[in-house]
Amino acid sequence: MNAKLMHRLGWDSEWEESFAEFRKQLWYPARICRETKINYSVFSEERGRHEVVLSGHLWNAAVTDADLPTVGDWVAVDPGEGGELPVIRALLPRRNRFSRKFPGRSCAEQVIGANVDCVVVVTTLPEDINKNRLERYLTLIRKSGAHGMILINKADITPEEELHYALEQLKPLCGEGVELYTVSAANPASLPPSLLHFPPGKTALVVGSSGVGKSTLVNALVGEECRKTGEVNEVTGKGRHISVARELILLPGGGVLIDNPGMREVQMWTDAAALRAEFADLSALAEQCRFADCSHRHDAGCAVRGAVESGILSWERYEHFLNLEEEIAELEKRAEKRRMTLERVTRREKRAVLRNRNDHEDQQRELHPHLKAHRHDL
Ligand SMILES: Nc1nc2c(ncn2[C@@H]2O[C@H](COP(=O)(O)OP(=O)(O)OP(=O)(O)O)[C@@H](O)[C@H]2O)c(=O)[nH]1
Numbered sequence: 001m002n003a004k005l006m007h008r009l010g011w012d013s014e015w016e017e018s019f020a021e022f023r024k025q026l027w028y029p030a031r032i033c034r035e036t037k038i039n040y041s042v043f044s045e046e047r048g049r050h051e052v053v054l055s056g057h058l059w060n061a062a063v064t065d066a067d068l069p070t071v072g073d074w075v076a077v078d079p080g081e082g083g084e085l086p087v088i089r090a091l092l093p094r095r096n097r098f099s100r101k102f103p104g105r106s107c108a109e110q111v112i113g114a115n116v117d118c119v120v121v122v123t124t125l126p127e128d129i130n131k132n133r134l135e136r137y138l139t140l141i142r143k144s145g146a147h148g149m150i151l152i153n154k155a156d157i158t159p160e161e162e163l164h165y166a167l168e169q170l171k172p173l174c175g176e177g178v179e180l181y182t183v184s185a186a187n188p189a190s191l192p193p194s195l196l197h198f199p200p201g202k203t204a205l206v207v208g209s210s211g212v213g214k215s216t217l218v219n220a221l222v223g224e225e226c227r228k229t230g231e232v233n234e235v236t237g238k239g240r241h242i243s244v245a246r247e248l249i250l251l252p253g254g255g256v257l258i259d260n261p262g263m264r265e266v267q268m269w270t271d272a273a274a275l276r277a278e279f280a281d282l283s284a285l286a287e288q289c290r291f292a293d294c295s296h297r298h299d300a301g302c303a304v305r306g307a308v309e310s311g312i313l314s315w316e317r318y319e320h321f322l323n324l325e326e327e328i329a330e331l332e333k334r335a336e337k338r339r340m341t342l343e344r345v346t347r348r349e350k351r352a353v354l355r356n357r358n359d360h361e362d363q364q365r366e367l368h369p370h371l372k373a374h375r376h377d378l
Pocket residue numbers: 153154155156157183184185186187208209210211212213214215216217228229230231232240241242243244260261262263
C-alpha cells in the first residue's frame with residue numbers, strides 16, 4: 001500500500017494539517033470503510049485494509065450516536081503493541097455528513113456517510129419513486145452540502161412513456177444543482193460519464209430503498225462482483241435486504257463509493273433544542289392561554305386552538321406541537337439508554353479485570369502457599 005491509496009481515499013494537505021498533533025503521538029491516519037457492532041475496518045497507507053477497535057475514551061466522550069465514527073470518517077489510529085488490535089484514538093472533524101433521522105419514532109440523527117462529495121439516490125419506477133420522498137432526499141442532500149445525483153434505475157424494464165413522464169415531473173424538483181438520469185445499472189454504457197469517470201480523491205454515497213439496484217450499480221462501476229446483489233421478493237413486494245452493512249469501496253479509476261443497505265425511511269432528524277426552537281412561536285402563543293396548565297386540546301380560552309381555528313396555524317403543525325414534549329422525552333430516553341449501555345459495558349469490563357486478578361492471585365497462592373488470601377469483590 002502506498003501514498004497513492006491515500007490520495008484515492010481523499011487524503012490531502014488540509015487533512016494532513018489537521019492531523020499534525022496526532023503524528024507526534026505516532027498515530028496514523030485511516031479512513032473507515034466498514035463498521036459492525038463492535039469493530040471497524042479501515043484503510044491506511046501502510047497497512048491497507050485492516051481491523052481496528054474504538055477507544056473507550058472516544059465511546060465515552062460521544063454524547064449522541066452521531067458523534068461516533070462512521071463509514072467515510074477519517075480517524076487517528078494508535079498502532080498499539082504486540083498482537084493487540086490498533087485503537088481509534090480520535091475522530092478528525094468531518095467536512096460534511098449525510099444524515100437521516102433514525103428509523104422508528106426517535107428524532108435522533110443517524111449519520112449515513114461522512115466526508116461525502118456526491119450523494120447518488122437510486123430509485124425505480126413506478127412504485128419506489130414518490131415526490132415527497134424525493135423532496136426529503138433533496139433536502140437532506142442540500143443540508144449535507146454534497147453534490148446530488150438522482151438515478152431512475154431499471155430503465156431496461158420500464159416503459160418509455162413512464163420514464164419520460166417521471167423525468168418531466170422530477171426535473172423541476174431537482175433544479176440546476178442536482179443531476180437526474182434514467183439508467184440501467186447492470187449496463188455500464190447507460191451510466192452518466194460523471195459517475196463512470198468518478199475522480200480519485202472523491203467520495204460518492206449511494207442511497208435508496210432496498211432492491212432498487214444500489215449494489216448492482218456499485219458492481220458495474222467497480223467492474224466486478226464486489227457486492228452481493230439479489231432478487232426482490234415478488235410475492236410480498238418487500239424484498240429482502242441484500243446488503244447488510246454499509247461499506248466504502250475503492251473504484252479502479254480512483255475515488256471511492258459507499259454502498260448502503262436499503263433504507264425504508266428518509267426523514268429529517270433533529271435534537272431537543274432544535275425542536276424547541278422550531279416551535280418557539282407556538283410556545284410564546286401558549287403563554288396567552290387562559291389557564292397556565294392548558295393542554296391546548298379542549299380547554300376554554302386556548303390561544304393555540306384559537307390560532308388553528310382562525311386558520312393561522314395548520315393542523316399538521318398543531319398536532320406536531322401537541323406531541324412535542326413526547327418527542328423530546330423520546331430523544332432524551334435514547335441518550336439515557338446510551339449512557340446506561342455505557343455503564344453496563346464499563347462494569348462488565350471492570351468485573352473481567354477483577355476476575356483475572358483473582359485468578360492470577362489464586363495461581364500465585366498455589367505456587368506460594370504462604371501468601372495471605374485476599375480476594376477482590378466482583
Ligand atoms: N432489469 C434490471 N434489473 C436490475 C437493474 N439493476 C438492478 N437490478 C436487479 O434488481 C435486484 C436488486 O438489486 P441490488 O443491486 O441487490 O439492490 P440493492 O439496492 O443493493 O438492494 P439492498 O442491498 O437490499 O438495499 C437484482 O436482482 C438486480 O439484478 C437494472 O438496471 N435492470
